[in-house]
Amino acid sequence: MAIARLTRDDIDSLLAELPEWTLRADGLAISRSLKFADFNEAFGFMTRVALHADKVDHHPEWFNVYNRVEITLTTHDAEGLSARDEAMARFIESIA
Numbered sequence: 853m854a855i856a857r858l859t860r861d862d863i864d865s866l867l868a869e870l871p872e873w874t875l876r877a878d879g880l881a882i883s884r885s886l887k888f889a890d891f892n893e894a895f896g897f898m899t900r901v902a903l904h905a906d907k908v909d910h911h912p913e914w915f916n917v918y919n920r921v922e923i924t925l926t927t928h929d930a931e932g933l934s935a936r937d938e939a940m941a942r943f944i945e946s947i948a
Contacts, residue, residue: 855930858938866938872944880912881926882941883934886948888919897921901948910936912944 858866866882867873888894894916901923905911912927913924925941927934 853900855927855936856922856931857920857927857934859929861935862899862938868939870941871880872945872948873941876924876926881924882937883922883924884941884944886923888921889920894919894921901944904943905940908936908939910940 862881863875863879867875870931873884885896886894888897896922898914898916901912901914910927913926915922922928923944925937926932927936
């Protein structure tokens with residue numbers, strides 16, 4: 853079953869609701885940078901996201917150095933953004 857891509861209007865609405873997220877230049881992914889008090893807090897956040905990602909079978913691309921976490925969301929099977937990315941971004945915002 854093909855995964856539907858979000859429309860440009862869907863993406864614009866999502867970014868209006870989640871202003872910390874930015875659209876990648878090619879329009880196929882969204883990203884967010886987070887800064888925490890220390891490595892322990894950053895790693896705890898990543899662990900919570902990882903547990904959720906496994907449950908919903910949708911995993912972020914991310915990078916971590918000490919207290920910084922960089923997250924990129926895209927749906928490879930949709931070749932762009934999908935409702936899975938929207939749901940993951942909303943989950944991340946709920947725990948950030």
